Amino acid sequence: MAFKIYTKTGDLGKTSLIGGTKVPKSHLRIETYGTVDELNAHIGLLRDQLPDPHTLQVLKEIQDRLFTIGSSLACDPDKESGLKIPDLKETDITLLEDEIDTMNEALPPMRFFVLPGGHMAVSQAHVCRCVCRRAERLCVNLQQHDTFVEPLVIKYLNRLSDYIFVLSRYTAHILGVDEIPWKPRV
Numbered sequence: 001m002a003f004k005i006y007t008k009t010g011d012l013g014k015t016s017l018i019g020g021t022k023v024p025k026s027h028l029r030i031e032t033y034g035t036v037d038e039l040n041a042h043i044g045l046l047r048d049q050l051p052d053p054h055t056l057q058v059l060k061e062i063q064d065r066l067f068t069i070g071s072s073l074a075c076d077p078d079k080e081s082g083l084k085i086p087d088l089k090e091t092d093i094t095l096l097e098d099e100i101d102t103m104n105e106a107l108p109p110m111r112f113f114v115l116p117g118g119h120m121a122v123s124q125a126h127v128c129r130c131v132c133r134r135a136e137r138l139c140v141n142l143q144q145h146d147t148f149v150e151p152l153v154i155k156y157l158n159r160l161s162d163y164i165f166v167l168s169r170y171t172a173h174i175l176g177v178d179e180i181p182w183k184p185r186v
Contacts, residue, residue, distance in 0.1 A: 018071070019079035028145065032138040033073035039131040040066040046128055049121035052174060055167070058099055062160065065092050069153050073139075077148035088152045096156075096163045103170040112181040114169065119177045125168035132161040 009015075014022045015030060023030065040063050047059045068086040116126035136157040143149045172179050 017076040017079075018074045019076035021076040021079060028138065028142055029073060029147065032135065032142055033070045035131065035135040035138055036066055036070045036073060039128060039135055040070075042124065042128045042131055046121065046124045049124060050171065055170075058095070061095070062163075065156065069156065072150050072153060073142075088150065088156055090152070093152070093156055093159050096159045100159075100163050100166045103166045107166070107169055107173055110169075112183075115180040115182050116168070117180050118172055119175050121175065122168050122172045122177060125164055125171055129161050129164040129168065132157055132164055136161065 013025050015025050016022055043059055043063055047056055050056055065088060068088050071086060116123050136154060139149045139154045139157060
């Protein structure tokens with residue numbers, strides 16, 4: 001018999017964390033890992049628009065790390081899980097920093113704030129950056145409510161949003177699209 005995607009266990013607005021604890025689907029932890037999942041989907045859409053094989057591979061690696069983060073956030077921090085949850089590592093952050101540095105070498109220095117736009121891929125990168133920042137804020141919110149969040153998760157999301165911002169600029173560069181400067185009305 002094939003595995004059914006619907007279980008009907010969430011029909012009353014509750015779901016289970018890894019470890020078995022039932023929580024409302026509106027729980028901050030669910031909102032947080034749901035946002036990480038949303039970011040992963042947006043990165044998939046971005047990958048579908050980019051031509052650079054190296055960047056595609058890095059983004060695929062990032063998507064894998066986002067599944068790792070989602071798994072970590074889906075665990076009940078007060079219960080020991082019987083599942084082996086993958087770990088985030090400091091080297092995952094180093095990879096992002098190295099990629100930022102490499103892309104920045106090809107870019108002119110920033111002399112103005114940049115508006116999202118100019119190409120679908122550039123705009124999609126900015127959407128990814130915004131969703132990443134929201135995921136980071138939600139993790140910090142969990143932490144401020146005395147709910148454990150692996151500190152490396154917050155650090156990774158912070159660095160990832162920086163990476164995605166530089167990627168938006170780099171994408172404009174490799175596609176030959178002018179960045180749109182923000183010209184504040186004074």
